[in-house]
């Protein structure tokens with residue numbers, strides 16, 4: 001009886017997918033695609049030599065999933081349970097929906113599940129095994145990952161404290177002045193974008209906007225957006241239907257052009273730092289300087305250097321600015337949460353001083369808000385898929401080598417056993433949690449981990465410490481300075497979002513009302529340089 005609705009539902013999704021395919025790459029391609037689809041439309045139920053079946057899953061194969069794929073995954077999770085499988089063209093995906101399953105496979109058995117899939121767009125066309133994220137689980141990955149860890153580790157991040165502190169100051173100050181002390185509503189996107197951009201430029205290249213490198217930085221910024229558009233984990237039919245890869249599609253040529261741009265533009269930016277160092281200028285500590293210093297010893301090729309720099313510059317920018325935007329989008333409808341945060345700030349710090357990075361541990365409620373924003377609005381609902389290296393049997397189910405392992409953060413974050421009333425925004429659930437996300441990810445009990453927004457296992461995001469610090473400084477100071485109020489008749493939309501692979505809210509406005517007299521004292525004069533909006537717009541893709 002219950003197999004009927006299953007099939008119907010799946011056919012419905014597939015119809016959406018097909019109609020999208022027909023609309024986009026042109027008629028000839030679509031007819032071709034339809035032929036391909038008809039020839040391999042149904043799932044293949046593999047078994048291993050001992051008769052273990054692959055995890056259950058939907059009966060059809062898909063060329064890609066439509067926008068908001070997490071909603072489909074969540075329905076499949078409700079239907080098929082904690083682990084299911086789905087065929088994308090000829091590629092098998094296993095989707096992990098439960099904290100214990102995710103930890104068993106990606107963490108405990110991490111040596112089997114830490115590779116990457118050879119995506120046509122992301123790997124074969126654009127990164128070609130580079131930028132850490134596309135490197136298979138081999139010694140080159142270990143080396144690049146070690147370098148990244150050393151320059152993104154908490155101790156290294158300490159070295160950027162002054163920069164992050166300054167940029168957070170500029171963020172709040174410019175919001176205060178540009179809104180005429182709360183009189184005019186503001187769309188915070190460009191402010192969050194410029195904040196993260198200045199941080200990224202300082203930390204990666206040792207310069208911020210307003211430097212001689214601006215023209216080339218301007219060329220670099222749209223590349224991050226283009227990369228996200230072209231590399232969603234299941235947004236491209238060309239990734240899953242091999243014959244499409246032989247055709248000169250616009251997707252393919254955009255991918256090729258992007259690789260060329262990445263190497264050229266990031267190569268030029270590295271050379272600017274190199275020239276500054278050669279001319280005896282004291283270049284501030286930054287990721288590119290560290291790379292240049294270890295280049296010979298680590299035997300890094302020029303392509304390695306360019307792509308590692310690309311990873312640092314684009315890996316964490318939209319995710320971090322998106323998280324700050326989601327925080328601001330939540331606040332107008334949650335005055336009671338703001339009141340609690342304001343109470344905590346007044347009690348712990350008083351109004352004379354605003355929060356600094358050292359205060360993080362003393363502000364558990366603010367940290368709880370940040371964890372809750374990342375739980376409710378993770379920038380990547382599907383993290384970055386891992387891939388399996390070897391055949392594996394788990395709970396009697398067969399996971400073949402070269403299966404793509406998908407961490408379903410959306411279902412993990414809406415698990416009723418782990419999070420009471422999971423669709424409700426409620427920071428209180430994290431009040432007992434005094435761990436940073438980095439610390440939390442190491443807990444032995446997967447049910448206690450805060451959230452999965454940074455991925456899991458050996459590939460977990462190496463940028464966590466710096467991302468957490470940037471977000472903390474922005475969020476805690478926004479709360480210290482302002483009551484974040486709705487604009488009449490314009491509630492921020494909390495369901496829809498932009499982007500296939502990195503998610504940011506649709507444009508919205510808020511009123512930022514200064515909370516007390518000390519705000520005017522701290523932010524009173526307009527004497528420093530917040531940096532360029534023009535570049536922030538490029539970065540955001542506006």
Ligand code: HEM
Nearest residue numbers: 132133315316319320383384454455456459460461463467
């Ligand atoms: C809120 C901010 C951020 C979020 C939500 C985030 C999320 C993620 C996720 C989900 C992954 C995939 C993990 C996995 O495969 O299991 C990842 C990987 C990665 N992230 Fe982040 N990230 C953020 C910020 C950053 C920053 C600031 C940087 C660098 C400065 C960065 C650099 C990287 C790199 C290089 C990888 C690839 C790691 C590998 O494949 O071994 N991320 N990130």
Ligand SMILES: *[C@@H]1O[C@H](CO)[C@@H](O)[C@H](O)[C@H]1NC(C)=O
Nearest residue numbers: 103104105108109110392393
């Ligand atoms: C994988 O993880 C499970 C669960 O933690 C563990 O029992 C098992 O021994 C591991 N499998 C292998 C092959 O190591």
Ligand SMILES: *[C@@H]1O[C@H](CO)[C@@H](O)[C@H](O)[C@H]1NC(C)=O
Nearest residue numbers: 108109110111112390391392
């Ligand atoms: C998977 O990883 C475990 C733990 O590292 C290892 O002992 C085991 O041999 C691997 N399993 C397979 C099937 O290769």
Ligand SMILES: *[C@@H]1O[C@H](CO)[C@@H](O)[C@H](O)[C@H]1NC(C)=O
Nearest residue numbers: 116117118123124128129136
């Ligand atoms: C990605 O592409 C490179 C070169 O094109 C290849 O050597 C590598 O094996 C691919 N990565 C994966 C995970 O298969």
Ligand SMILES: *[C@@H]1O[C@H](CO)[C@@H](O)[C@H](O)[C@H]1NC(C)=O
Nearest residue numbers: 128129135136138139140141
């Ligand atoms: C690891 O994989 C990359 C990408 O395919 C390749 O270029 C590199 O040579 C491999 N490294 C080792 C040590 O096998």
Ligand SMILES: *[C@@H]1O[C@H](CO)[C@@H](O)[C@H](O)[C@H]1NC(C)=O
Nearest residue numbers: 361431432433434435436439
């Ligand atoms: C967090 O709190 C627990 C008890 O609630 C305590 O044992 C632990 O040391 C604390 N950890 C940190 C990092 O403060």
